[in-house]
Amino acid sequence: MTAPALDLTADVLTLTRALVDVPSVSGTEEPLADLVEAALRALGGLEVVRIGNNVLARTDLGRDTRVVLAGHLDTVPIADNVPSRLETVDGEERLYGCGTSDMKAGDALMLRVAGLLGTPDAAPARDLTFVFYDNEEVEAVKNGLGQVARELRGWLYGDLAILLEPTDGDVEGGCQGTMRVVLTVPGERAHSARSWLGRNAIHGASSILAVLDAYEAREVEIDGLQFREGLNAVRIEGGVAGNVVPDECRVTVNFRFAPDRDEDAAEAHVRAVFADALAAGANLEVTDMSGGALPGLAEPAAADFVAAVGRPARAKLGWTDVARFAAFGIPAVNYGPGDPNQAHQRGEHVRVDRLQPAEDALVAYLTAPTSTGETA
Amino acid sequence: MTAPALDLTADVLTLTRALVDVPSVSGTEEPLADLVEAALRALGGLEVVRIGNNVLARTDLGRDTRVVLAGHLDTVPIADNVPSRLETVDGEERLYGCGTSDMKAGDALMLRVAGLLGTPDAAPARDLTFVFYDNEEVEAVKNGLGQVARELRGWLYGDLAILLEPTDGDVEGGCQGTMRVVLTVPGERAHSARSWLGRNAIHGASSILAVLDAYEAREVEIDGLQFREGLNAVRIEGGVAGNVVPDECRVTVNFRFAPDRDEDAAEAHVRAVFADALAAGANLEVTDMSGGALPGLAEPAAADFVAAVGRPARAKLGWTDVARFAAFGIPAVNYGPGDPNQAHQRGEHVRVDRLQPAEDALVAYLTAPTSTGETA
Numbered sequence: 001m002t003a004p005a006l007d008l009t010a011d012v013l014t015l016t017r018a019l020v021d022v023p024s025v026s027g028t029e030e031p032l033a034d035l036v037e038a039a040l041r042a043l044g045g046l047e048v049v050r051i052g053n054n055v056l057a058r059t060d061l062g063r064d065t066r067v068v069l070a071g072h073l074d075t076v077p078i079a080d081n082v083p084s085r086l087e088t089v090d091g092e093e094r095l096y097g098c099g100t101s102d103m104k105a106g107d108a109l110m111l112r113v114a115g116l117l118g119t120p121d122a123a124p125a126r127d128l129t130f131v132f133y134d135n136e137e138v139e140a141v142k143n144g145l146g147q148v149a150r151e152l153r154g155w156l157y158g159d160l161a162i163l164l165e166p167t168d169g170d171v172e173g174g175c176q177g178t179m180r181v182v183l184t185v186p187g188e189r190a191h192s193a194r195s196w197l198g199r200n201a202i203h204g205a206s207s208i209l210a211v212l213d214a215y216e217a218r219e220v221e222i223d224g225l226q227f228r229e230g231l232n233a234v235r236i237e238g239g240v241a242g243n244v245v246p247d248e249c250r251v252t253v254n255f256r257f258a259p260d261r262d263e264d265a266a267e268a269h270v271r272a273v274f275a276d277a278l279a280a281g282a283n284l285e286v287t288d289m290s291g292g293a294l295p296g297l298a299e300p301a302a303a304d305f306v307a308a309v310g311r312p313a314r315a316k317l318g319w320t321d322v323a324r325f326a327a328f329g330i331p332a333v334n335y336g337p338g339d340p341n342q343a344h345q346r347g348e349h350v351r352v353d354r355l356q357p358a359e360d361a362l363v364a365y366l367t368a369p370t371s372t373g374e375t376a
Numbered sequence: 377m378t379a380p381a382l383d384l385t386a387d388v389l390t391l392t393r394a395l396v397d398v399p400s401v402s403g404t405e406e407p408l409a410d411l412v413e414a415a416l417r418a419l420g421g422l423e424v425v426r427i428g429n430n431v432l433a434r435t436d437l438g439r440d441t442r443v444v445l446a447g448h449l450d451t452v453p454i455a456d457n458v459p460s461r462l463e464t465v466d467g468e469e470r471l472y473g474c475g476t477s478d479m480k481a482g483d484a485l486m487l488r489v490a491g492l493l494g495t496p497d498a499a500p501a502r503d504l505t506f507v508f509y510d511n512e513e514v515e516a517v518k519n520g521l522g523q524v525a526r527e528l529r530g531w532l533y534g535d536l537a538i539l540l541e542p543t544d545g546d547v548e549g550g551c552q553g554t555m556r557v558v559l560t561v562p563g564e565r566a567h568s569a570r571s572w573l574g575r576n577a578i579h580g581a582s583s584i585l586a587v588l589d590a591y592e593a594r595e596v597e598i599d600g601l602q603f604r605e606g607l608n609a610v611r612i613e614g615g616v617a618g619n620v621v622p623d624e625c626r627v628t629v630n631f632r633f634a635p636d637r638d639e640d641a642a643e644a645h646v647r648a649v650f651a652d653a654l655a656a657g658a659n660l661e662v663t664d665m666s667g668g669a670l671p672g673l674a675e676p677a678a679a680d681f682v683a684a685v686g687r688p689a690r691a692k693l694g695w696t697d698v699a700r701f702a703a704f705g706i707p708a709v710n711y712g713p714g715d716p717n718q719a720h721q722r723g724e725h726v727r728v729d730r731l732q733p734a735e736d737a738l739v740a741y742l743t744a745p746t747s748t749g750e751t752a
Contacts (some may be wrong), residue, residue, distance in 0.1 A: 193694035202609035209582035233578035237613030
């Protein structure tokens with residue numbers, strides 16, 4: 001059973017449905033990547049490259065600015081929610097299905113833009129790069145955008161990167177960083193009937209939990225956006241047997257930090273927060289670190305985009321692949337028609353009335369004269 | 377390969393070796409129980425009964441008092457330490473092997489007493505009951521002494537029960553109770569990037585750990601023995617995923633309580649200790665409860681025994697099967713030649729010079745005239 005070719009002249013709802021109806025759970029993106037590649041090649045106005053199941057395409061019109069549009073093709077596992085179906089709930093027309101919100105509606109928007117502006121006779125105001133990538137929903141090491149950054153880094157450069165992740169049609173600038181540390185509290189084993197011969201590591205973790213419980217997370221404004229941090233225990237484990245004073249307790253803490261802290265500053269902050277516990281013998285190991293991304297909305301290409309969308313921008317609190325662009329100094333924003341709260345839900349859906357306006361704003365931005373003469 | 381019959385006229389060291397060299401890990405006691413049963417029956421002066429792999433024997437001489445001697449036949453799993461071997465370390469002669477200390481040296485003592493006082497022409501000053509039982513080292517529900525208590529309860533009655541568990545030759549009176557509770561702290565899940573939308577259950581456990589860390593355990597003197605309680609977290613677990621604010625944290629707490637508290641009082645105490653956490657929404661479930669045993673050393677039969685041993689008695693802090701006798705109102709003590717610190721060790725051993733004195737004290741007690749005319 002081969003899925004029909006994608007018709008990039010169809011409206012964005014039709015295109016979203018076509019994408020949803022080709023399953024592409026992480027690791028199985030090949031059939032969908034094939035369809036996307038073929039459709040982009042057929043346009044005739046794009047240079048198209050493929051590595052693995054990542055499909056890249058770009059114009060080369062010598063424009064002053066270049067905008068990169070990026071979206072992942074994969075979804076979380078299907079939960080009885082493919083093929084897509086249209087339903088009206090509380091007077092609201094919705095398209096249900098795995099990936100509708102996260103993020104095939106965004107991919108459909110990218111394909112619509114390609115269909116309109118990627119033909120030989122089109123005349124976008126900015127050069128365009130399209131990056132469709134795989135394996136976003138699984139371990140970071142498999143992430144297709146990471147592969148592109150390593151192997152075809154030049155393809156990611158631009159004056160602005162727009163990641164079509166679900167944002168409910170708002171512009172979300174930058175993203176917060178995330179790090180995980182494991183705090184290990186030592187103790188000494190003893191039989192619990194003679195507990196004074198040992199030292200209880202779980203009791204020893206008391207001060208760590210007290211610090212977490214009392215922690216006041218910082219809020220900070222960056223480029224006019226409000227970022228709000230968070231420091232949370234996400235796991236705790238300790239215990240040997242029901243009659244043994246335990247000699248180890250491990251607390252895993254996740255720190256979400258605003259992008260005005262870099263990775264070193266984030267670690268220094270966490271070490272300072274737990275200074276007493278560390279002085280008392282606890283050990284801290286950083287197990288996971290992904291730096292954040294400054295919103296960069298002061299950059300002209302980004303400011304133009306926010307103006308074109310016409311709604312106030314807000315900070316992105318979760319970590320997203322925009323950070324991969326930010327690592328190259330490229331302003332990057334999240335902007336997609338999906339509802340982030342719908343991501344990964346069995347009842348995942350996208351509001352139909354969000355699709356066309358999102359396309360219109362994006363196309364308006366890409367075709368309007370640029371506000372400055374900055375060069376790529 | 378059949379093990380040779382047990383020779384109850386051999387000395388206690390030889391008998392200990394013979395018992396150690398017949399493996400009897402919990403659940404596999406049958407061959408050893410067969411040997412014990414045959415040896416007891418051969419004496420001719422004992423009524424012998426067997427249920428499962430529990431072997432019971434008793435005199436019926438119409439004496440004023442009856443003493444019950446009890447020992448389990450099983451051991452923890454063998455760790456390359458069978459058969460037994462004699463070794464001299466630092467000038468100390470030791471018998472090494474699985475169960476030497478816990479508690480085949482004690483079983484050997486019982487068999488020696490049976491050999492001396494269980495023949496038709498013997499004349500002990502007190503009637504004697506011997507209880508060899510299985511499955512002490514595993515789940516309480518399998519415990520052979522429990523089976524005897526349910527099915528042949530009359531066999532356990534006496535004026536004093538002596539459990540030959542390792543005590544280094546001291547008399548340890550009574551035992552502390554033990555209970556386990558699971559405290560469950562609720563929370564609300566949220567993505568850790570927007571943690572303020574949830575409520576972190578691990579942070580919520582902070583007050584429980586603070587209470588445990590600050591807890592001052594009670595010490596109390598009962599019948600001249602010093603008991604020391606303890607309240608310890610023995611397990612803690614919480615966490616959903618590395619990016620989720622957890623909605624549950626479970627803390628398992630073990631309370632070791634002196635035998636002047638009964639089970640209800642112990643639970644009431646623990647509920648009072650955690651009253652604040654319970655008021656804040658935590659749940660407390662009692663998952664395990666074994667009451668303690670009062671030492672009962674003021675009873676004449678017990679006092680005579682302590683005098684015969686000639687060393688100060690001390691409190692038993694760990695829970696042992698003496699509590700099964702105490703539940704019937706029978707004074708019960710722990711007394712054995714093994715070293716409790718050797719139990720369950722790969723290098724488990726018993727000091728050879730502890731064996732004969734322990735036998736001598738026990739035989740002296742059982743053959744000396746009784747101090748009072750109390751009746752059974």
